[in-house]
Amino acid sequence: MDRYSSEHMAQDIMSEVEKIKVNMSQLNLMVIGKTGTGKSTLINGMFGEDLAQTGTGFPVTMEVGSYSKNNYPFIIMDWPGFELDGDNSIDVQFSEIKKVISLGNKTKKPQNMIHCILYCVSATGHRFEDAEINFVKNLLAETGKNKIPVILVITQAFLKKDTLELKESIDELDLPFADIVPVLVQDVDLEDYVKKAYGLDRLAASIGRVIADDVKNTLECVQQVNIKMMTRRAVMYVNGYAAKAGVLGLKPLFKRKDLYPIIVSTLAAISTVYDISIESSFIETVSQLIEDSGESEIRQNKVMNVVRFLEPTLYLANSAIIGAQSAAVITSLGEVFIKKMNHISSKEMVPEDMNPEILVQEFNERFKSAMKRKKQEKTQKEGDENNERK
């Protein structure tokens, strides 16, 4: 029998990641606004610099920037910024946009739906001009018909006064925007001080509130600015897999084949949420833990290889684990990795800093306290039942 190596596990996780992505719902977003408002900057800030050019999938005759990300079912369209005066390009754009946003309603195909539009106005551009107001009113009439939420994004919002003035002038128009969110994607050096970037996390949350439930998962994975959002989704995945592990019956550890796929799915789900690529030390670290445990009896069984790093806490537990323990393995493993992923996402650490020994230690601490909690719950329950009997 081949030695089960880190590469095997990496491959298992990688193919699981692709499966998770395939099963996600298609999310289509659109960004509209005048040239220079910061649309491209916003897209890169929110979804990453590593977006890839792709076809729109929509029958448009104009050159529309269209980007996807790492095999996620996600497209974001960067609509070419129109100029308000001069030729009638704004009308041409409008008819093209109209075609695209009504297509979903006509065909009822998920890939043809636009789930949310971000309309960008720069805080430095003084106010909404009449031509733009007209355009926006027509746009909102169309999106209203097609039930597509439009969020007004006030971009380049580094001066409070400008931002407030613009917001007030827009409020006066009483337009049916789903939300109005000011953002500054990159820091601005204002000579006296540096105005720090802000607002993208709020914008991500706002999109999350207005889109349909079935595409929320995709948004939570492709956005990279709202860590709470990622954590929530990752915890949901972990809880789901822990529940699966929880119903496994009592089995000796070396026959615990049923736990392995759940461990792989848990790690895959977390790495899908955080978009951590397979080459990174995320999986290498786990694999290293496996490699370190290369004893003869363990080689026979990949499950053993995976859970062996949990020793001594788990390994000594009669060499047998029941569902409750399996669930605690998943929860503890999930918690440790989510914490690390959050540190990486908030740039508090780089993947290379992940230390296997610390991982094992943290895992064991969490596992012990998870088991303690379970025991307390059980004692509590038994106590309650005794009380009821009395």
Ligand SMILES: Nc1nc2c(ncn2[C@@H]2O[C@H](COP(=O)(O)OP(=O)(O)O)[C@@H](O)[C@H]2O)c(=O)[nH]1
């Ligand atoms: N510092 C800073 N510069 C920004 C921000 N948003 C846009 N810019 C700058 O404004 C210019 C126009 O931005 P761009 O994204 O190309 O606008 P687009 O034409 O709407 O795609 C670029 O020079 C950007 O660097 C921001 O949030 N902070």
Ligand SMILES: [Mg+2]
């Ligand atoms: Mg651009």
